[in-house]
Amino acid sequence: MRIVVSGGGTGGHIYPALATVNRLKEIDPATEVLYIGGERGLEKEIVPKAGIDFKAIEIQGFDRSISLNNFKTVYLFLTGTAKAKKMLKAFKPDVVVGTGGYVSGPVLYAAQLLKIPTVIHEQNSVVGVTNKFLARKADKVGVAFPDAISAFKPGQAVEVGNPRAQEVVDGKGEFNWSELGLDGNVPTVLVFGGSQGALKLNAAMVQAMPQFNQAHYQVIFATGKKRYEEVQADLSEQNIQPAGNVAVVPYIGNMPQLMPKVALVVGRAGATSIAEQTALGKPMVLIPSPYVTNDHQTKNAQSLVDAKAAKMVTESELSGTTLFDAINEIMVDDNLRADMAENAKKFGVPDAADEFIDLIKSVIK
Missing domain, CATH: 3.40.50.2000 (Glycogen Phosphorylase B;)
Structure with missing residues (x-):
């Protein structure tokens, strides 16, 4: 051909x-x-x-x-x-x-x-x-x-x-949890706003950090390369030190190896991200970017909400409290998380x- x-x-x-x-x-x-x-x-x-x-x-x-x-x-x-x-x-x-x-x-x-x-x-x-x-x-x-x-x-x-979803599902290799100081046997939330990070999502994560520090699950917070120092400065200014169950990193270089291992994914509602996560059967908390043509990320997210595979927090609603509440509701309820995962799989095309x-x-x- x-x-x-x-x-x-x-x-x-x-x-x-x-x-x-x-x-x-x-x-x-x-x-x-x-x-x-x-x-x-x-x-x-x-x-x-x-x-x-x-x-x-x-x-x-x-x-x-x-x-x-x-x-x-x-x-x-x-x-x-x-x-x-x-x-x-x-x-x-x-x-x-x-x-x-x-x-x-x-x-x-x-x-x-x-x-x-x-x-x-x-x-x-x-x-x-x-x-x-x-x-x-x-x-x-x-x-x-x-x-x-x-x-x-x-x-x-x-x-x-x-088509990108199939590459993620077929991804080879193991993720080294020790690089983040975390335990691969503990349910983990992955929070990221893309390679450059998302300003309001990062701010909400800083606000919610004291609550995540006390959670019985793990959190990986990828700030985006350009915003890592800014987030670290905000945490320092507010005298917040991430606990041992929270890893704050600029980015994840081996995302295809990590994504299958996490229990919940939090981030934007871009088409490629959604394709990867649904193919893997991942529950999601989606924060659509309002800065895209025809507000298509909100419509992408709504499709997943309607399928009971995701929860949506709009950027106008986003705060440390709303973000933590949405994540925590899913992470403390094993049955809810399992149902959302099953619904995501039905939506995905591996x-x-x-x-x-x-x-x-x-x-x-």
């Missing part, structure tokens, strides 16, 4: 694409892949390091207000489409797959103009602008949230989960990469 993949801007679009490519190459090492990304997106750094052929085009998104900059956006879309057509003609793919982000727009549009089969993947419960545009001519759509199916033409969209690959293969002529 010869396949072109495009998606970028954020890890939420890049990692599902990489998971799909990695699984394709496991199934058939002869698979030839070209990844077309943006000049300024994270994919320009991440994809080549993964050993995948990469080409870039310049692209940008529309300003939501009236702006002269939108004329440049249209220009870049047209020139990007022209460049993508040349790349596709040279590579001759059997199928072109888009995982979202502005860069997938001109690439898949070029493929559609050239009558090459196209498949898109929508990670969120609210469909992105680019995928809405591309869906008009796409052959098939894979979605992670069943709520998104109704946004597409009847029969076009299929629930496949998020073999999502295989499901999405089957969908891709179904459109190849």
